[in-house]
Amino acid sequence: MAGTTLYTYNPIQPNQIRLVKFVQDGDHIRAVFETFSFEEPLPVYRSISYTWASDGGRPQKDFKMEIDKRQLPVLNTLQPFFQALRSRNMLLDGKWWWIDSICIDQANLEERAHQVGHMDVIYRQAESVIVWLGEPSSDSELAIDFIKLLDKTSRRKLSVAELRATLQQDHYRVHWKALTNFLSRRWWSRIWSVQEFVLAPSVTFWCGMRNVSRVAVCRSIGIADKCTSTGVKETLAFTHGNNRRRAWDLYKASKKPGANLSFSLLALAAYFCCMDASDDRDRLYGLMALATDRSMLEIDYLLSTEEVYARFTRSFITHYKSLDIICFASTYTPPSGSIRPSWVPDWQKRNPVVIPSMTSQSSKSHVGNLRSPRHLDIDPSVYYSACKNKEAVYAFEGSALQVRGVVVDTIDGLAGSRQFEMVQSSEWNSAQSSCCSGSPCSTTAILESVCRSVAFDRFDRFLRYPMPTADFFRDFIRLLNRIITTSKESVPRDLLDWFQWTRSLQIHGRSFEDILHDSFQADDDSSGPAPNIDESQHKTFFGRFFDTVVRLSFRLM
Template sequence: MGPSHHGASLSQEDPTPSLPTSRHIRLVSLLPGSSDMIICELITADLDSAPHYEAPSYTWGNPLDCQTIYIKTTEFGDATEFQVTSNCFSALRRLRLADRPRILWIDAVSIDQHNFPERNHQVTLMSKIYSGAAEVIIYLGESEDNSDLAIEFIIELDNPDLETTTSLSYPKSEPLLLALRSFFSRPWFSRVWVIQEATLSRRATVYCGDKVFPWSAVRSFHQWNASQKWMGRLPFVVTSSRASLTKSRPGKTMLKALIETRYCAATDPRDKVYGLLPLLEAFDQELNLTPQYEDSVAKVYTDCAAALMTQERFELVLCAVQGGSDRNDLPSWVPDWRNEPKRTILGKNYDIPSNSTLASTDVSGYSMRLTLLPSKPVLHMAGYSCGKIMKVGSVYLAGQGLFPLDEWKALLDKEPTQSSDADPDEASYAVKGFYAVICAADFAYPLAIHQFVEGEKESAKDKQGSSWEALVRRALRKRADGSPSGNNGALSLRDIPFRRAGVHLPPSYRIYVQRVLQHCHSRRFFVIDSGFMGLGPEETRIGDDVYASVGANIPFVLREVDGGSKQQETSRFRLAGECYLESRTWRELGGEPRYLDIV
């Protein structure tokens, strides 16, 4: 799955067929047999006139765990040993026919993995290779963890027995739910390359143990689950579709796919980007980005960010930065797609007041630009200083302690007092502003968060662990693979059950509490020197600056580097992340914007 994993290679000594033109590919003739010895022949074919072939989609597995296959080199039967991963070996053995050859395009054998120019070019052909295959064969491995039960249920949903249309043969049960969770937790579903392999296929068939069934049945399960909600989350490869990926501009399509696939794995981290490019190629979209496997990961990610900024609003790319500012090999303004998301993105619904100085600034005079010198990739922009951060609260991480409401309130000059939602005059503007800030919105229900926190305190005394925080910790312990995920040992963001918080509160209170928890997770409350309040990323520190950038509708926390003075025309900063500021901040902005270099 994917052309850029380490493992098998075509050495110069191997008398394998070369690729005579840029439109040629290598096909693998998997010879018939029944023993453990796998024998293949390699043939070249023009992609536009290739014979009937199938394209397996599988996971490489451990690149150090290899087995030997044999590539037949002469008509007399001589063969050369060739190393493939154990997963590839298992896939070939499962797909081999007993009575006739089977023609495949399989990345581990069809591409010289150590030939950078060949790998680079073959990636540009991937969309045509998989869309041109007669069938894509999705190989999930052997039967285990009650996978047969999950598959039988999926098949029946896709093609129910007419005599039992009123009820399924497999009613909802804990064993069935566990089987489904285990099935969709298989490694194949979390690999980045499989997205284009499944999406671009004309026809796809799933092999899992002895079970063989159409990929369309999995898609049908997704549609059924959307209404029944048996499973809260399904992998992106299951939920994405051609329609969802083709209705937008290439930059928007690519950025959305990059964000959605941050949880996906790739043996080569460059493939977090390159594995998605075939989708654009297949949909006749272009991002002005070509595979260069000889480049460093930092350069690949920087080039990708730069290409996205030429087509999309630059702040949308900056909002995708999730704790990358401390990596020495990567500019702070470039998202590190190796990292899972730490927190929600606040910038999606941020609305700068139309009567603010920022909204009325002529953007054309302060346009964003990039300098991509190898030693100094710099993002140049202009912004208004909102102030310097003087106070910060501790980080809130769901499942690792009570929500720090009292601590964060204590950071205000005048401590807020609990107020009634029905009588807002009892609270000062600053007090009401505090409750709006922690929700990252312009509405607040102070009594709701107070009731929730007090309830959590009482529940914490209960040895049965009935609090929401205890629920999150149990979810962490129940992870299918048994190992912590996310950051700092916390539950992965996508697995935190925010919708189960405050379930005993009235609906409006419950929605407010859930938004507070979701927006505050992996963030800190802060106060800037002008007295305004905000919600910043976990990386926020005292002394950081908050800037509202011209041309962006979301402010950012920046950290000045190399001691630049205020008299300098341009100052250098590193990006900590996007933040939320209370709405009255915008009325105080004025003067001329300052030029900023983000490094």
């Protein structure tokens, strides 16, 4: 390589972009930079979405390219991508490229902030985006072939039963494993790759010399969502892929004429908090190109992570006159010893244990969700808003948040969960017994109330329709009757787990288990046909139970 002097970037203006073109190949790659203005038409260019480091490693720059007879260190993960370009005769085809680690002076925090602010334009205007998943593995070809098969299958419009009858056979077990491995590649867990996946008009996945379209990948994830016994849905890899699919569906719908859909930064941060980020500030910054309310937060890499999170929370409260964001602080909690205020959500929370919140429904667009576009239209009569149209009353005093609230009710008892064990202490029992002096409810009324609570008193997962009380309660009682008697083997494991954590729940001074025993001794109707225990059937009691209690990761349903 000519010379050993390291390349020094020439500064660019906030309204400019730096593109790269590869002009010579051989023992090394020679390239040229050119600067263009966002205020003028940009040349045709491609972009790449990739990871800066290999699995479990840190970014390394062990090879260099030549620019202006000087050396520019380049990430190791790009080297096999350049080889793939060579093999496809695309390296020297004269096209411009935008590659973040090359085209942004990463050492210049001001330039970095400006370029991050342009990410939406950069990816929306790219001719195409190539998702580079890396070199092939032992089952990557099988995964891509299976994705293409699922894509073709999805276009046949088969019923769920027909899909399962075919695709859940033992023959396909290795195929589902290959798909899981495909979705487990590091790119899928990278926070920056979310907006790169969603915004680009054309996306193709490359794995070695094989490729597959974004459409095919999303359709395969959609079928995996319906094939519940394959083991794919229980993986974090599926969550990474499925949330991307949902975000892309919503983004496409938002671009249709007359559409009035929004992407709140709050919802995006909550959905994608389990992603990887080498800089925790990017858990917000890395999603802002998607957010329709991104003006609330200025990109500033001179601020600490704590300052960025606190500034976002303050801005949300001030902008929307709403305290909904602090509901997330009870779930997205900082680690022990953190100096962050308790009212500020910590978006570094990995794999959060979450409970669906009414504040996340579509009636509050400033909170938002990734709900399927076909489920966004809701009858205003079922909107949930505890404060109606009242604005929050609040004041900031240094790091403290002062608010005005009301006492709603008194807690009668506590139940635990798989993640949080609750023990009814003697102090608690004596305290709650003194506040439950009202007229006692009947056993049936208590159990019906529990059933309604578990299902959120809603018929569907998007909470649009009231729960059919008689049907759901009948299934609820029949399933619990099996637990109390000797038929536990016919009860889904998830419902058994829930009962173990709920049996000691105190209701009017009695445990939930005692109330159940009293109910069955009173010969309540617990007979009849077997309840539907297919969790994919959302409009059943067990389907609703599975959504609200088991599928906790979908906080913003």
